[in-house]
Amino acid sequence: MAAEGDELDGELSRALQSECLGVARQRSGSRTSSNRSGGRRSSNISPASRIFRNLLILEDSLRGQARRQRALRWQYTVFLSCLAGAAGFSAYELYLQPGGSLPRLYSLALQFMLTIIVVAVFLFNISGQYRRTIVSPRRFFASTNKALKPLHLRLVRVPRRWDDLVSDAVRLLGSYSAGLLLWVLRGRCRWVRFFWAHAQPRVGATDVKLVLSPRAFSAEVREGWEIYRDEFWAREGARRRRGRDGAGTTAGATASADGSSERTKH
Amino acid sequence: MNTISYITQHLIYPLRPRAKSLHNEVKSGEGKVDDGVGVTENDVADGKLKTTANVEKQENSTLKEELLDRQGSDAEKASKPIIVINDGDILNENILHQKVWNVLVFVIFFLPTYLIYKPLLLLWFLVTLPLALVERGIKLRNRPKMKTEKVSELVLSDPSKLGSINEEVEEDLAAGDEFYLQRDIVKGSLLKATTNKHHTPLKSKKNSAQNQHGNETHPNSTVFGTKKMGRFLFPKKLIPKSILNREKKKTLVMDLDETLIHSVSRGTTHPNSSQGHIVEVKFSISGVSTLYYVFKRPYCDLFLTKVSKWYDIVIFTASMKEYADPVIDWLESSFAGKFSRRLYRNDCILRDGVGYIKDLKMVTRGSNLGTSPDRLEDVIIVDNSPVSYALNVDNAIQVEGWINDPTDTDLLNLIPLLEALENTTDVRNILSLKNGEKAFNID
Numbered sequence: 001m002a003a004e005g006d007e008l009d010g011e012l013s014r015a016l017q018s019e020c021l022g023v024a025r026q027r028s029g030s031r032t033s034s035n036r037s038g039g040r041r042s043s044n045i046s047p048a049s050r051i052f053r054n055l056l057i058l059e060d061s062l063r064g065q066a067r068r069q070r071a072l073r074w075q076y077t078v079f080l081s082c083l084a085g086a087a088g089f090s091a092y093e094l095y096l097q098p099g100g101s102l103p104r105l106y107s108l109a110l111q112f113m114l115t116i117i118v119v120a121v122f123l124f125n126i127s128g129q130y131r132r133t134i135v136s137p138r139r140f141f142a143s144t145n146k147a148l149k150p151l152h153l154r155l156v157r158v159p160r161r162w163d164d165l166v167s168d169a170v171r172l173l174g175s176y177s178a179g180l181l182l183w184v185l186r187g188r189c190r191w192v193r194f195f196w197a198h199a200q201p202r203v204g205a206t207d208v209k210l211v212l213s214p215r216a217f218s219a220e221v222r223e224g225w226e227i228y229r230d231e232f233w234a235r236e237g238a239r240r241r242r243g244r245d246g247a248g249t250t251a252g253a254t255a256s257a258d259g260s261s262e263r264t265k266h
Numbered sequence: 267m268n269t270i271s272y273i274t275q276h277l278i279y280p281l282r283p284r285a286k287s288l289h290n291e292v293k294s295g296e297g298k299v300d301d302g303v304g305v306t307e308n309d310v311a312d313g314k315l316k317t318t319a320n321v322e323k324q325e326n327s328t329l330k331e332e333l334l335d336r337q338g339s340d341a342e343k344a345s346k347p348i349i350v351i352n353d354g355d356i357l358n359e360n361i362l363h364q365k366v367w368n369v370l371v372f373v374i375f376f377l378p379t380y381l382i383y384k385p386l387l388l389l390w391f392l393v394t395l396p397l398a399l400v401e402r403g404i405k406l407r408n409r410p411k412m413k414t415e416k417v418s419e420l421v422l423s424d425p426s427k428l429g430s431i432n433e434e435v436e437e438d439l440a441a442g443d444e445f446y447l448q449r450d451i452v453k454g455s456l457l458k459a460t461t462n463k464h465h466t467p468l469k470s471k472k473n474s475a476q477n478q479h480g481n482e483t484h485p486n487s488t489v490f491g492t493k494k495m496g497r498f499l500f501p502k503k504l505i506p507k508s509i510l511n512r513e514k515k516k517t518l519v520m521d522l523d524e525t526l527i528h529s530v531s532r533g534t535t536h537p538n539s540s541q542g543h544i545v546e547v548k549f550s551i552s553g554v555s556t557l558y559y560v561f562k563r564p565y566c567d568l569f570l571t572k573v574s575k576w577y578d579i580v581i582f583t584a585s586m587k588e589y590a591d592p593v594i595d596w597l598e599s600s601f602a603g604k605f606s607r608r609l610y611r612n613d614c615i616l617r618d619g620v621g622y623i624k625d626l627k628m629v630t631r632g633s634n635l636g637t638s639p640d641r642l643e644d645v646i647i648v649d650n651s652p653v654s655y656a657l658n659v660d661n662a663i664q665v666e667g668w669i670n671d672p673t674d675t676d677l678l679n680l681i682p683l684l685e686a687l688e689n690t691t692d693v694r695n696i697l698s699l700k701n702g703e704k705a706f707n708i709d
Contacts, residue, residue: 047695047707049499054695057505061686140682147679150664151699163403170396216702228498235500 048221052228055153059210059229062155066140066208073137080121080134087117152216158209167202174199197245204233505689516688517606518577519629519647521654523585524667526566526677527593532557545592560593563668567600569677574603576688580629582609582647584622584654615657624649626658643692648680659701660694 090110093102102110124130136143144155160168178196185192209229212222520526529545542559549555573579583590587610594608609629614622626645647655648663655662663683665676687693698705 045499046497047705049497050692051695051699051705052498053501054690054692056501057690058686058696060504061689062682065682065685136678143675143679144682146675147663147683151696152702153699163399166396167400167403170400212699216699218703221703221706224498231498232500232504236504 048224052225055210055225056229056232059205059208062144062210063205063208065144066155069137069140072133076129076133080124083117083121087114087121090114090117148210152213154211154213156209156211158205158207160207164202164206171199171201175201194245197241200237200240200244203237203240205229506691509689509691514644515576515578516644516646516693517580517629518573518684519580519582519624519626519645519649521647521649521651522581522583522590522593524650524669525563525648525665526570526597527560527562528669529558529560529593532559543596545589545596547589547592549586549588558589558593560596561670562597562600563677564672564674565678566597569681570597570601570603572681573684574601576685577646578606579603580607580609581605582613582624582629584611584614584624586611620656621651621653623656624654626655626661643694646684646687646693646697660698663697664700 090113094107094110094114101107141155141157148154175196178192178199181189181192182196212225214222523529530542542561545558545560547556547558570579581590581594590608590610594605598604607629609624611622613624613628615625617623624647626642626647629645630642642658642661645658645661646663647658647661648665649655650665650667652659652662652664663680665680666674668674668676687696690696695705
């Protein structure tokens, strides 16, 4: 908090300085924004930048949530279908199988399994887990959009084109194989590391994105948001690549990523 | 098969007669003795008989016919040493040889192509296909950019447009990472413009002047923004460290009546009054005690449980302390967390003809318990009546008032939004979007 305050103070003094020198831009919008934000912020940064920046954070979080919900639903669908398969198999073996009687121990085990599964599914439904893991992830987009509607925002799925899918598959494959190779070589080969750094999954609005409602915002703002987002993620992707390329496979990869990227940036 | 027949006929066949003639020379010496004068009538007839017989035997083989024809013509012309085939066995053997030869040639020349060369080509194609596709995709995506860059160069020829930009560091918005959008007058849409400072000497002069004044500029900075929206600054990190490392959570101010709960006094009828929690309220002034049935809004517990992980929840109600306290106690018992503060009617501002207004300065001022004061940019108020948050519209999330609808999902719907707002630097930037374009201060 204190550091931030210092930063803000520094910023403020810089702004004053530049105002004295007469290079600061005076815009009608900036004054109102500074009033709104308590007058402490520098008036120099356009409200659009701040809004877009916060939209980025919002969008990233929503994207993470959407992914989490999808994974949750997928996991539990697989789990439940495994249970259903096992239950179906034991029911068939016990009651519908045309051949003669089963060995006693075997049929007992099957009966036990069937009972357990039925009880488990019943409890699963009763305890609200079914709702939590299957139903609500399915409604995630609809429900989130209801909350976002007053803000004139909408969360949409990005249709994935087939070349994106191929690229994703290649990236995944490349990243795994290069990671394995790096592990075998203990991160010695520069080219493998380069390949590894460049085979990272795509970042940004690849599957889920936030769009501004055309009814409330002009084309300029909406397009500005799209460009801002794409540009930010292009930079972020480059930054991460550089970080990975420079840092290697050591544990402190992420920690040193920032430093190295900053060094290479300027 | 055309190629095969071509090769066997024209490349391999010419070798055959020589071998054959040698063979014949050895076998039938008498013909040679005649010094190549001619062929006896018998011989010719014999040879012809043989050929017809052979033709009958294997009609299908065109190659053989040709061979025999040639032999026949040779024999008739008699210009060359006699070539007479006396033996059917020899001919059969020849044909067999030829067949074997054909197969061999086929194996040598063509099987490698189909077995090795072509599959290798296919494999190579399969391996390089994704790369080629990616390359193609990148090319396709870059195409519009290249166009715009051309346009932007035109735009940039006027240095005065971008010359006025000076760079300033907001807390996390990185200097130099900027973005400037130019309006395309013809289309009315935006084009990405990149600046290169070495383009215009005038501009670089300005920059150097700015550098002297302590404003950092970067030689290759890309500036984006619009005239209306100003320049775009890019954060160095998506979520700044100051947010990630902060100790204090953001504050969520919740309303009580019609937002989290609904209560009715005992006399009135309610469809499912038996399920309601009974709260006894004693007003200290009048000494009268009243019973209230209190109903939770659907998903209230889930909402409070989830949200208390991300926010400090403050209850700010416009109702009396005597009534609110037992209700809040009851709510507090139904989830793991605690409300960090409670504010009542006497903390509201009463405006005549309007009603009770909740001023968020009451929240940010900090409680008497010694908690650090909040900043207004970290406070969200959730309320059902616009009057309540009239002083802090930009901090508010409006929900529908709830009375008794059992299928209401408003609280559930809010959870993703609140989770996403947790890490924003200023909630007002997002929540002010409900005003539409005014949030951008355009026009």
